[in-house]
Amino acid sequence: MSLRSQVLDWLSKNVPPARVQHILGVEQMALRLADHYQVDPCQAQTAALMHDLAKYFPSQRLLEWARAEPIPLDPILEQYPHLIHADVSALVARTEFGIEEAEILQAIAHHTLGSPGMTSLSCIVFLADTLESGRGQTPELNRLRQVSFENLHRAVWQTCDYTLQYLIQTGRTIHPRVISTRNWALAMARDDSHG
Numbered sequence: 674m675s676l677r678s679q680v681l682d683w684l685s686k687n688v689p690p691a692r693v694q695h696i697l698g699v700e701q702m703a704l705r706l707a708d709h710y711q712v713d714p715c716q717a718q719t720a721a722l723m724h725d726l727a728k729y730f731p732s733q734r735l736l737e738w739a740r741a742e743p744i745p746l747d748p749i750l751e752q753y754p755h756l757i758h759a760d761v762s763a764l765v766a767r768t769e770f771g772i773e774e775a776e777i778l779q780a781i782a783h784h785t786l787g788s789p790g791m792t793s794l795s796c797i798v799f800l801a802d803t804l805e806s807g808r809g810q811t812p813e814l815n816r817l818r819q820v821s822f823e824n825l826h827r828a829v830w831q832t833c834d835y836t837l838q839y840l841i842q843t844g845r846t847i848h849p850r851v852i853s854t855r856n857w858a859l860a861m862a863r864d865d866s867h868g
């Protein structure tokens with residue numbers, strides 16, 4: 674059985690069907706972006722398929738994984754353990770599917786909050802997670818999809834802004850790493866445009 678089939682089989686037992694559809698949407702967009710930016714398509718596909726493995730783990734289980742590894746925690750992550758599902762998904766990718774490539778594991782771990790200095794592969798999975806077609810067809814999302822095929826860093830910056838605006842409008846807690854990711858991507862986009 675191919676790795677892809679194994680992952681889809683595992684997902685069918687561990688996440689609801691709507692989430693599998695999201696994951697397939699992320700896979701499709703990550704493959705298109707990888708092709709566009711000449712990033713290894715196998716790595717992009719694997720990271721995309723595995724990015725939400727731990728999405729439905731209960732908070733207690735996420736915290737147990739985090740403490741065992743250990744994944745560095747902070748007060749916000751302790752208060753909202755759901756945010757750790759990205760890091761824990763990378764651990765599940767390693768233990769359940771034998772993924773050892775650091776680039777893939779990092780792209781999975783960074784899909785929710787991003788990380789300053791992240792690789793093109795990580796940028797691609799980060800963007801695909803927020804912008805895959807199942808997320809909706811609003812003018813703002815369609816504009817961000819277009820930007821993601823024009824400049825990777827500008828797209829990460831503006832996708833962080835989109836997420837931050839949503840978090841502010843809905844009165845949610847903001848993890849400071851989203852802001853660090855946003856500031857990094859903004860600076861990189863400026864470098865890109867000044868050659």
Ligand SMILES: [Fe+2]
Pocket residue numbers: 724725728758759784785
């Ligand atoms: Fe996720």
Ligand SMILES: [Fe+2]
Pocket residue numbers: 695699724725802
């Ligand atoms: Fe996701």
